[in-house]
Amino acid sequence: MVKSVSLHAPLSAGDISALHAGDLVLLNGRIVTGRDRVHKYLVEKRPPKEEIPFDLSGTILYHCGPVMKKTDSGYKVVAAGPTTSIRVELYEADVISLYGLRGVMGKGGMGDNTLKALSEHGCVYFHSIGGAAAYLADRITNVLGVWKLDEFGSTEAMWHFEIKDFPAIVTMDAHGKTLHKEIEERSFSKLQELIKK
Amino acid sequence: MLKLRDGIVELYKKVATSLPPDVEEALKTVFPGEAEGSAARSSISIILENIRIARETVRPVCQDTGVPVFFVRVPVGLSHMELQNTIIDATRIATEKVPLRPNAVDPVTETNSGDNTGAGFPVMYFEETSGSTLTIDLMLKGAGSENVGQIYKLPIGELNAQRDLDGVRKCVIDAVQKAQGKGCPPYIIGVGIGASKDQVTRLAKGQLMRKLNDTNKIPELAELESRTLNDLNELGIGTLGFGGGITALGVKIGVNHRHPASYFVDVSINCWATRRGRLIW
Numbered sequence: 001m002v003k004s005v006s007l008h009a010p011l012s013a014g015d016i017s018a019l020h021a022g023d024l025v026l027l028n029g030r031i032v033t034g035r036d037r038v039h040k041y042l043v044e045k046r047p048p049k050e051e052i053p054f055d056l057s058g059t060i061l062y063h064c065g066p067v068m069k070k071t072d073s074g075y076k077v078v079a080a081g082p083t084t085s086i087r088v089e090l091y092e093a094d095v096i097s098l099y100g101l102r103g104v105m106g107k108g109g110m111g112d113n114t115l116k117a118l119s120e121h122g123c124v125y126f127h128s129i130g131g132a133a134a135y136l137a138d139r140i141t142n143v144l145g146v147w148k149l150d151e152f153g154s155t156e157a158m159w160h161f162e163i164k165d166f167p168a169i170v171t172m173d174a175h176g177k178t179l180h181k182e183i184e185e186r187s188f189s190k191l192q193e194l195i196k197k
Numbered sequence: 198m199l200k201l202r203d204g205i206v207e208l209y210k211k212v213a214t215s216l217p218p219d220v221e222e223a224l225k226t227v228f229p230g231e232a233e234g235s236a237a238r239s240s241i242s243i244i245l246e247n248i249r250i251a252r253e254t255v256r257p258v259c260q261d262t263g264v265p266v267f268f269v270r271v272p273v274g275l276s277h278m279e280l281q282n283t284i285i286d287a288t289r290i291a292t293e294k295v296p297l298r299p300n301a302v303d304p305v306t307e308t309n310s311g312d313n314t315g316a317g318f319p320v321m322y323f324e325e326t327s328g329s330t331l332t333i334d335l336m337l338k339g340a341g342s343e344n345v346g347q348i349y350k351l352p353i354g355e356l357n358a359q360r361d362l363d364g365v366r367k368c369v370i371d372a373v374q375k376a377q378g379k380g381c382p383p384y385i386i387g388v389g390i391g392a393s394k395d396q397v398t399r400l401a402k403g404q405l406m407r408k409l410n411d412t413n414k415i416p417e418l419a420e421l422e423s424r425t426l427n428d429l430n431e432l433g434i435g436t437l438g439f440g441g442g443i444t445a446l447g448v449k450i451g452v453n454h455r456h457p458a459s460y461f462v463d464v465s466i467n468c469w470a471t472r473r474g475r476l477i478w
Binding site: 022024064065066067069078079080081083084086107108109127129130131132133134135136137138153154155167169171179180182183184186187188190191194195196 | 239240243244247250254256260262297299300341344358371377378380428432433434435468470
């Protein structure tokens, strides 16, 4: 990656306001995973913070269902790229406000509700590298714990990871800017041209 | 059948952990075209490194090891049912051994079977051939790209798409424009045209098994494939949707006869991590 900013999670409000759509970043520190089932559970059941074994405030919620391998010394990450974020659009704004996340990470971008929540609560959307599962797994240096493993299974559970130099691109910032909308609009005008041909 | 079972486990391993050479080559040609310092260029370089790491460490290229889709061509006299059972056994073993991510979820109980087998899982298509070789093609179809596929029924007013091959081109452009970066571009596109919905969807999937340099034998379709690919690359969606000059690596189109009143077009989208392979027995 070129000219990357290094960040360390948990992130502060200051870290977030300094970020702008288009920034390349290298993430470090402690993050959690969560995809369809975690989001549905958090919003429908609203478990109190004490029920969740890790502190979510200031952290990054990574949309990822990893391939994990159980070994004698605990769990090992085999492959861990991002999943498509738009599937949890229905829940994300609530999750950000209820649990104080500073970052949401996945692929493909998110919708207007999430964009609004990013501005209101000081949070950003990090776009990870879709499909780069082995490369990204190698940047997860430690598996710190897991929540809801028995109930949700290893793909859908919330994993607590320590990461180092984990690359991502800020595509939606806390200032209301989204790269996805720009690219979508530009490609839509192009589509209009191409179907006239 | 035991030896064959082990052969299928090996096929799973190869398909999950390495990209077909034609796809890897195509990705390498994208890299120099993207601007220095751009998100597209940075991510392509990570993607290429990921492919190398996955192959060298024998780990899945992508954590979504997908829905396994088998296209099997069977010589006369071999039992389809026995082959089906052998593939299911191999799937259980491969899930543990490669490992693959367990992806088969029962929609009623919401439980994951844990071994990638279940009702209609993996997907298997059998076809009898006159030759003496058994050919097993496997694609691991990731869900991110599967979710952005579309089926169309021509004509479509808002796309100015009539019931002709140019209408098909417009469907493909529309599907990719709607997909944006959600299914991990640069994409490979399979298209099926024909009389019924179930048939065109299967036909489109089958097109994804064709190598990128495979030229369509029907000249009109070869031209349509190449024109549509050029159009897709004008959309500017780029690698992973970050913007850029390459949005797709290939478009492959198959046709069946259609009903005079029906013109179905299925657009099946595959991610850059297109994983396919063949076992000849």
